[in-house]
Amino acid sequence: MRKQLVAGNWKMNKTLEEGLDLIQSVFDKLDEHPNGPVVFGTPYPFLQAAAKRIKSREGFYLAAQNCHHEDKGAYTGEVSVDMLASVGVDYVIIGHSERRQYFHETNAQLAQKVNLALAKGLLPIFCCGEPLDIREQGTHVEYVADQLKASLFHLPESDFRKIVIAYEPIWAIGTGKTASTAQAQEMHAALRNLLAGKYGQSVADDTTILYGGSCNAQNAAELFSQPDVDGGLIGGASLKADDFVAIIQAMG
Ligand code: 13P
Numbered sequence: 001m002r003k004q005l006v007a008g009n010w011k012m013n014k015t016l017e018e019g020l021d022l023i024q025s026v027f028d029k030l031d032e033h034p035n036g037p038v039v040f041g042t043p044y045p046f047l048q049a050a051a052k053r054i055k056s057r058e059g060f061y062l063a064a065q066n067c068h069h070e071d072k073g074a075y076t077g078e079v080s081v082d083m084l085a086s087v088g089v090d091y092v093i094i095g096h097s098e099r100r101q102y103f104h105e106t107n108a109q110l111a112q113k114v115n116l117a118l119a120k121g122l123l124p125i126f127c128c129g130e131p132l133d134i135r136e137q138g139t140h141v142e143y144v145a146d147q148l149k150a151s152l153f154h155l156p157e158s159d160f161r162k163i164v165i166a167y168e169p170i171w172a173i174g175t176g177k178t179a180s181t182a183q184a185q186e187m188h189a190a191l192r193n194l195l196a197g198k199y200g201q202s203v204a205d206d207t208t209i210l211y212g213g214s215c216n217a218q219n220a221a222e223l224f225s226q227p228d229v230d231g232g233l234i235g236g237a238s239l240k241a242d243d244f245v246a247i248i249q250a251m252g
Contacts, residue, residue, distance in 0.1 A: 002206045003208055004208070004231045004252075005037045005038075005230065006034070006036065006037075006247055006248050006250075007038075007039035007040075007091070007093075007125060007164075007210065007231075007232070007233050007234065007238075008039065008238025009093060009096070009212075009235050010238060011235060014042075014239065016049060019043075019050065020046070020049060022241055023040060024053070026038075027060075029241055029242065032249075033058070033059055034248050034249075034251060036230075037061050038059060038060050038061070038248055039062070039063045039091050039125075041238075042062070042065075044064065047064060047084070047087050047088070047089055048087040048088070050062055055088065061090040062089050062090050063091035063093055063125060064091075064092045064093065066093065066094070066096070066099055067081045067116065068080050068081075069109040081116045081117050081119075081120045081122060084122060085121060085122055089122060090122065091122065091164070092123070093127065093166075093233075094114055094117065094125065095128065095147070095151060096127045096168070097129055097168060098173075101170075107147065108151075110126075110151040111151040114151060114152060118162060123164065124162070124163050124164070125164045125165075125166050125210070125233065126163055126165055126166065127168050127233070128147040128167055128168070129144060129147075129168040129213070130144055130169055130171075132171040135169065140169070141186075144187060144191065145194050148165070148191065148194065153198055157199050157200075157203055160195075160199055160203060160207075164207075164210060165191065165210065166210040166211075166212050166233040167184070167187050167188060167191065169183075169213050173212070173213045174236060175214060176214050177213075177214060178214040178215060178223070179211065179213060181222055181223055184229055185226040185229065188209045188211070188226065188228035189227075191209055191228075192207065192228050195207055208231065209230050210229075210230060210231045210232050210233045211224075211233070212232055212233035212234065212235070214236075215232040216234075216237040217242070217243040217247055217250075220246065220250035221252075223250075224250050224251060224252065225252065231251055232247060234247055
C-alpha cells in the first residue's frame with residue numbers, strides 16, 4: 001500500500017526561532033491526525049532543535065534539504081549523512097533542481113547520495129523535473145525518466161521501496177505557475193509505468209510520488225485527487241502555518 005505524504009521544503013528561509021514557531025503553529029492548528037506522514041525540511045542549523053519538537057508528535061518527521069555525496073573527510077563546510085542521522089533526521093531531499101542548477105550536482109553524485117542515505121537509514125525524497133524548454137519540445141517524460149534511471153535504477157528492489165519520488169517541473173517552482181492536474185497526472189502515471197517496467201507492478205503501485213511546484217492551499221486538493229499524485233513537496237506555501245495546514249488537510 002502506498003502512503004500519501006506532504007513535505008515542506010523551507011529552502012534558505014527563516015531563523016531558528018521563526019522555524020520553531022512555525023512547527024508549533026502547524027501543531028496547534030491541526031487537531032486531527034494527518035492522513036499521511038508530514039515532513040518538515042528545515043535548514044541544517046535547525047535540525048537538532050526541530051527534531052526535539054517533531055519527535056513529540058506522532059506522524060511528523062524531519063528532513064534535511066541536502067547531504068554530501070561522500071561519507072566523511074576533508075570537505076570543509078559540508079554535512080554528511082551520518083551527521084544528519086546523528087541529530088534525528090528521518091528523510092533527506094536529494095537532487096532538488098536548485099541543487100542541480102546552482103551547485104552543479106550530477107546524476108552520478110545523486111546516486112552516491114542516495115546510496116549513502118539508504119546505508120545510514122535515512123529515507124531519500126528524490127527530486128526530478130524538466131526545464132521549460134524540454135517541456136516545450138515535448139520530451140519531458142523521457143527527460144525525467146532518464147533522471148530516475150541515472151540515479152535510482154541501480155538500486156535493488158528492497159532499497160528502491162524506501163524511495164519517495166518528487167516530480168517538480170522546474171518551470172513551476174516558485175513561479176506561481178502550477179502544472180495542471182492533467183500535466184501532473186500524465187507525468188506521475190508515466191513514472192509509475194516506468195517503475196513497473198523496472199521493478200514490477202507491486203513496487204510501482206507502492207511508490208509514493210509527490211508533486212511540487214507552486215502547490216498551495218488552493219490547488220493542493222485537486223492535485224492530490226489525481227490517481228497517481230500521492231501528496232506534495234511544498235516550497236513557499238510551507239513557510240506559512242495556515243497554508244501548510246490546509247495542504248496537509250488536502251491529503252484525503
Ligand atoms: P514552490 O512550492 O515555492 O514552488 O517550491 C517547490 C519546491 O521547490 C519544493 O521543493
